[in-house]
Amino acid sequence: MTISFDQVSKVFADGTIALDNLRLEFNQGEFIVLLGPSGSGKTTACRILAGLEQATSGSVSIDGRDITKLPPRERNMSMVFQNYALYSHKTVFENIAYPLRVRKIATGQIDEKVREIAQLLQIDAFLNRRPSQLSGGQAQRVAVARALVWNPDICLMDEPLSNLDAILRLQTRTELKRLHGDLGHTFVFVTHDQEEAMTLGTRIAVLNEGKLVQFDTPKRVYHEPATRFVAEFIGRPAMNIIDGEIEAGIFHAGGFEISVPQQPDGPVAMGIRPEQIVLRDRATDDTIEFELDVIELVEPDTLLFVKNNEAALVVRVLREVGQLERGSVVHLELPRENRHFFEALNGRRRI
Amino acid sequence: MTRAWKTAALAAVIVVLVLMLLPYLWIFLTSFKTRLDALADIPVWAFAPTFDHYPKVFIDKGYLPLVWNSIIVATFSTVLSLVVGAPAAYVFARFDFRGKEDLFFFFLTTRMAPPISIVVPMFLLFTTLGITDKPIAVILAHTTFNLSLVVWMMRGFFDDIPRDIDEAAMMDGHSQFGTFLKILVPLAAPGLAATAVLCFILSWNEFLYAFILVAFEGRTLTVGIPGLITPHGTLWGQVAAVAVVATLPILVFTFIVQKHLVRGLTFGAVKG
Numbered sequence: 003m004t005i006s007f008d009q010v011s012k013v014f015a016d017g018t019i020a021l022d023n024l025r026l027e028f029n030q031g032e033f034i035v036l037l038g039p040s041g042s043g044k045t046t047a048c049r050i051l052a053g054l055e056q057a058t059s060g061s062v063s064i065d066g067r068d069i070t071k072l073p074p075r076e077r078n079m080s081m082v083f084q085n086y087a088l089y090s091h092k093t094v095f096e097n098i099a100y101p102l103r104v105r106k107i108a109t110g111q112i113d114e115k116v117r118e119i120a121q122l123l124q125i126d127a128f129l130n131r132r133p134s135q136l137s138g139g140q141a142q143r144v145a146v147a148r149a150l151v152w153n154p155d156i157c158l159m160d161e162p163l164s165n166l167d168a169i170l171r172l173q174t175r176t177e178l179k180r181l182h183g184d185l186g187h188t189f190v191f192v193t194h195d196q197e198e199a200m201t202l203g204t205r206i207a208v209l210n211e212g213k214l215v216q217f218d219t220p221k222r223v224y225h226e227p228a229t230r231f232v233a234e235f236i237g238r239p240a241m242n243i244i245d246g247e248i249e250a251g252i253f254h255a256g257g258f259e260i261s262v263p264q265q266p267d268g269p270v271a272m273g274i275r276p277e278q279i280v281l282r283d284r285a286t287d288d289t290i291e292f293e294l295d296v297i298e299l300v301e302p303d304t305l306l307f308v309k310n311n312e313a314a315l316v317v318r319v320l321r322e323v324g325q326l327e328r329g330s331v332v333h334l335e336l337p338r339e340n341r342h343f344f345e346a347l348n349g350r351r352r353i
Numbered sequence: 354m355t356r357a358w359k360t361a362a363l364a365a366v367i368v369v370l371v372l373m374l375l376p377y378l379w380i381f382l383t384s385f386k387t388r389l390d391a392l393a394d395i396p397v398w399a400f401a402p403t404f405d406h407y408p409k410v411f412i413d414k415g416y417l418p419l420v421w422n423s424i425i426v427a428t429f430s431t432v433l434s435l436v437v438g439a440p441a442a443y444v445f446a447r448f449d450f451r452g453k454e455d456l457f458f459f460f461l462t463t464r465m466a467p468p469i470s471i472v473v474p475m476f477l478l479f480t481t482l483g484i485t486d487k488p489i490a491v492i493l494a495h496t497t498f499n500l501s502l503v504v505w506m507m508r509g510f511f512d513d514i515p516r517d518i519d520e521a522a523m524m525d526g527h528s529q530f531g532t533f534l535k536i537l538v539p540l541a542a543p544g545l546a547a548t549a550v551l552c553f554i555l556s557w558n559e560f561l562y563a564f565i566l567v568a569f570e571g572r573t574l575t576v577g578i579p580g581l582i583t584p585h586g587t588l589w590g591q592v593a594a595v596a597v598v599a600t601l602p603i604l605v606f607t608f609i610v611q612k613h614l615v616r617g618l619t620f621g622a623v624k625g
Contacts, residue, residue: 015449054523085517101524
């Protein structure tokens, strides 16, 4: 089964362009994450796939069959909502059983299926409770159970973890990952949290301002960001970006110069991840001097905020920094293989 | 709250209760008073009760069917208003279309004209249709004002239900109308109950439309009462007896649904 968005655009009544010419194709069994800041169109894309929103133009199809105009109930998809959207007048059991009841499954089978999925999600003890008697984490599991109990083709999740507190969010995240491994369902997961995207997705679609900027595996999104936006959005702390200019194989920025023999001339932004900068004990040919501004301990790591005239960098080191203190001079190496170059004009990655 | 405030609040409640309940006490007592006691210049509190008024007015004067008429009229106008008004309210709560708020406001304007100004054309209309003096005439007339009440109240209740719920129901396999019927209506049940009670009470107590539109067979209880103002004077005892009977069903009905009523009327206020 292949799901594809073909040039899908969505313009809202007030003129907002929520989605701009989205092309996206993925397969059965994948865990697709739609990642982007608010207003990037990720939720709109998810809702268009669900049939809850109509595309202004373009089409959505499954195995070549156009489903653009089909109502939600004819699409064989389920959805988990950010606010759980449980039926408060029904018990947990009935909430989970509901999609089966609507689809006229035999009562005996319903009982079996509900208990099975409830056990898998460890909510079998609450089946007789009302949604109002559940904690946020329990309610979200019920919502997940309701979405998976009838074996839909695709399970859509619209920021399902955002309303959970930090610890619970991590637990649920791991559980979702396990669930995907066990059941092999196709998931489409919407989030603005890059960490969730990195841990859950088999592939991540990064959206910004209604456009798809990159669609790739977490590893490649991290190591080969297609644009400056992706580079800064993925990874915490964010990738260091230094605006500068390349002239005759030398990158000039406010305070320093680095030799970049392979790069053509022109204005560029150079990026390097905080964890890929190497802290040296003494100056070498490859190091640049920076002044240490702030030290933050994020156990087990240490974040060093350094500056050099106009350039400022964050460095993440995984070791004791000993005698370093504010104002110390540090020698940093920006390894060649870890540098990323983006066009200053449009943010695209340079080859 | 301080003690003084509590006492003051209690006093205020008592004053309001006395003001509200005294007329009912008067009606109740009068329904058991002889004509002489009822008309006494100085109210008589201790009197020998008479039980003549009830059988006289309900059996001899044939007022019993009026109770039935009132029940029919109030029930059907309530049901009709809910059946038509609740889906309309759902549409106002969930869909966007051109002129929506104007149309919504239009429902309210139907209540702005004084009833007396539309009752004459209504009478002519119903005469042409040949349905005057039948309960259906009053049912339709009462639906005109109950419908706007239902649309306005129920929209608020539907607005309070998050749209996610509709969408969850549609993902679970419902059509738009199935979502309304199977999920939204049960969720809005407290609001629906509160609205129904108000509709029922408004229709039950209505006098003007019923008075103009029915004269004999289709009379409701409220219309029956002026019939007891005779050339020989007002039969206060019988008036009071009819009034007591007219009050009872509402009293019982309200007590039964009181829990829902309070929940329904404060639905929006105490959410969350």
